[in-house]
Amino acid sequence: MTPRTDSLNRILILCIALFAVVWTWHRYPSQEQTAPPAHASLAEIGQTETDLTEIDPTQISSGDAQLARAFANRQSQLQVQGEGEVIKLLADDNEGSRHQRFIIRLASGQTLLIAHNIDLAPRLAPLNIGDWVSFYGQYEWNPKGGVIHWTHADPKGHHPEGWLKYKDR
Structure with missing residues (x-):
């Protein structure tokens, strides 16, 4: 050559x-x-930042007030209860334990990512935008509003049992 x-x-x-x-x-x-993890921040999935500066405190529930304080103080690992309107449905997270994921908006305007373990609890179905979901679970702070997880029973009994209520179930 x-x-x-x-x-x-x-x-x-x-x-x-x-x-x-x-x-x-x-x-x-x-x-x-292609698929952010169940506990991804809302920024990672394209959700706009929660603006809690214009909230009228007299118009929100005690759960919303607790979540607003947790968000303002950057607190995590809090057991909280609340309810909100589904504003976005996301693909399931299938890495490790499978999670159904969706975003809700509280009456206060704060948005939350719900990461619901469907290996330990039934999927909410059929879930649609505009539906209302009540929850009890663990809040984790992030700059876009936060994440709620542990919305199910803990099979090992080490964590408080959470739940989701949808269509009276």
Whole structure:
């Protein structure tokens, strides 16, 4: 082989390798790009930031008030109860324990991601945008409103039992 042919072969191999990497990256995006985890922040799933500055405290429930305080104080690991309107349905998180995921808006305007373990409790179905869901679970702070999880019984009995109420069930 001549030096020129050797250089052209190396360039050709490099181009093919680069093309294969780019093609694979676009064809098979990583799991993080396709389905955020059950406890992802709402920012990661495109939800707008909760604005609690214009809330009339006389118009919200005690659960909403507790969640507003938890959000303002960046608290987590709180057992809370409340209810809200479903505003967005998300794909299930199937990494590890499977979770049904949806976003609700409280009467206060605060948004919450509900991450409901469907390996331990039944799925809410058929769940639609506009439906109301009551909950009791653990609140975890994030900059977009927070996440509610542990909305089920703990099979090991180490965590307070949570629940979801939907259509009187």
